[in-house]
Amino acid sequence: MKPVQIILIAGGSASGKTTVAKRIANVILKDKSVTYLSMDNYYKNFPEMTLQERKKMNFDHPNIMDIDLMVKQLVELKKRQAIEVPKYDFTTSLRMKETFRVEPADVIIIDGIFTLHIDKIRKFGDIKLFIKTPDDVRFIRRLTRDIEERGFTTDQVINQYLETVKPMHDFFVGPSIDFADVIIPYQEGNEVAIDLVATKVASWVD
Numbered sequence: 001m002k003p004v005q006i007i008l009i010a011g012g013s014a015s016g017k018t019t020v021a022k023r024i025a026n027v028i029l030k031d032k033s034v035t036y037l038s039m040d041n042y043y044k045n046f047p048e049m050t051l052q053e054r055k056k057m058n059f060d061h062p063n064i065m066d067i068d069l070m071v072k073q074l075v076e077l078k079k080r081q082a083i084e085v086p087k088y089d090f091t092t093s094l095r096m097k098e099t100f101r102v103e104p105a106d107v108i109i110i111d112g113i114f115t116l117h118i119d120k121i122r123k124f125g126d127i128k129l130f131i132k133t134p135d136d137v138r139f140i141r142r143l144t145r146d147i148e149e150r151g152f153t154t155d156q157v158i159n160q161y162l163e164t165v166k167p168m169h170d171f172f173v174g175p176s177i178d179f180a181d182v183i184i185p186y187q188e189g190n191e192v193a194i195d196l197v198a199t200k201v202a203s204w205v206d
Contacts (some may be wrong), residue, residue, distance in 0.1 A: 001080070002106060002204075003078075004077060004078045004080065004104065004105070004106060004107070004108060005106065005107050005108070005126045005127075005201070005204045006074070006077075006078075006107075006108045006109075006110065006124045006125055006126050007021075007024075007107065007108070007109045007110070007125070007126065007127045007128075007129065007197075007201065008110055008111075008115040008116060008121070008122065008124070008125035008127070008128045008129065009021050009109065009110065009111040009112075009115065009129045009130075009131065010111075010112065010113065010114070010115045010116040010117070010128070010129065010130050010131070010173070010176055010177075010180070011111075011113065011130055011131030011132065011133065011173070011186070012113065012131075012133065012135070012138050012169050012173050012174070013060070013113055013138060013142050013165055013169065013173075014133075014138045014139075014141035014142040014145060015131045015132070015133035015138050015186060016131050016133055016186040017111035017112070017113075017131050018038065018111055020111075020129070020131055020184065020186070020194055021036050021038075021109045021110075021111040022036055023194055024109060024194060024197060024198050024201065025109045029107070029198060029201060029202060029205070032106070032107070032201075032202065032205040033105045033106035033107065033205050034105055034106070034107045034108075034109065034201070034205065035077075035102055035103065035104075035105040035107070035108050035109070036108075036109045036110075036111075037085065037102060037108060037109070037110045038110070038111055038112065039065065039070070039110060039111065039112020039113070039114065039115055039121075040088060040112065041085050041086050041087065041088050042065050042066045042067075042069060042070045042086065042088075042112075043059065043064055043065060043066065043088050043093075043095075044064055044065065044066045045066075045086075045094060045095040046093075046094075047094060051092060051093065054092075054093035054094070055093060055152075055156070057093070058164045058168070059093075059164070060113070060164045060165050060168035060169065060172075060173075061164070061168055061172070062114045062117060062118055062172060065114060065118070066086075067118060067120055067121065069086075070121065071120050071121070073085065073102075074108075074110075074121070074124050077102070077104055077105075077108055078124075079104075080104040081104060082101055082102065082103050082104060083101070083102050084099040084100070084101055084102075085099055085100050085101075085102050086099055087099060087100060090149070090150040090151075091150055091151045106204060106205040107201055107204055107205055113169075113172075113173050114172065114173070114176075115128075116128055116130065116176035116177075116179040116180060117172050117173060117175075117176040117179075122179055125181075127181055127182065127197065127200065127201070128179055128180050128181045128182075129180060129181070129182050129183075129184060129197065130176070130177045130179075130180035130182075130183050130184070131184050131186045132177065132183055132184065132185050132186065133185075133186040135166075139161060142157065142161065142165070143157050143158075143161075146160075182196075182197060184197075
């Protein structure tokens with residue numbers, strides 16, 4: 001049985017990580033044995049707190065992630081065992097009651113801001129990518145996303161960005177670029193870099 005290969009995709013908030021991951025998994029390699037997984041599903045759960053208290057939490061610090069669960073499930077995927085992944089609701093900042101099943105595959109693509117910062121996760125990476133996107137582009141994307149999809153106000157997004165997102169990016173996320181095997185300067189339609197990675201991955205599953 002061939003070993004399971006894991007691709008880790010890191011980068012700042014709203015840098016384009018998920019776009020790149022899903023393009024490789026669902027478009028370029030859609031007929032291959034490839035599964036996509038987001039680190040965003042592994043935020044810790046704090047049901048005892050009020051919504052207002054949860055909204056004030058620092059979601060850009062690695063301590064907010066349930067690393068033990070993620071490591072456990074990555075080990076299971078490496079053993080070609082199916083896993084039940086938590087669903088996280090960003091409008092309530094809580095895990096949902098239901099989970100979703102992820103089947104094992106030859107290649108697992110995982111994106112998240114801390115995939116290269118956290119050593120316990122980074123050691124799973126057979127290819128480690130960092131999506132490098134200008135700060136102003138990332139902020140505009142985050143502003144739009146958090147208002148339209150996550151129920152934040154403009155002031156909440158701006159305050160969160162200045163108080164936690166940018167400082168945590170500068171301290172934890174940005175420096176993790178040093179662990180990357182490949183750095184992708186993200187821009188709309190950067191097909192060359194994505195295709196190069198996809199070609200390498202395709203060689204694993206042919």
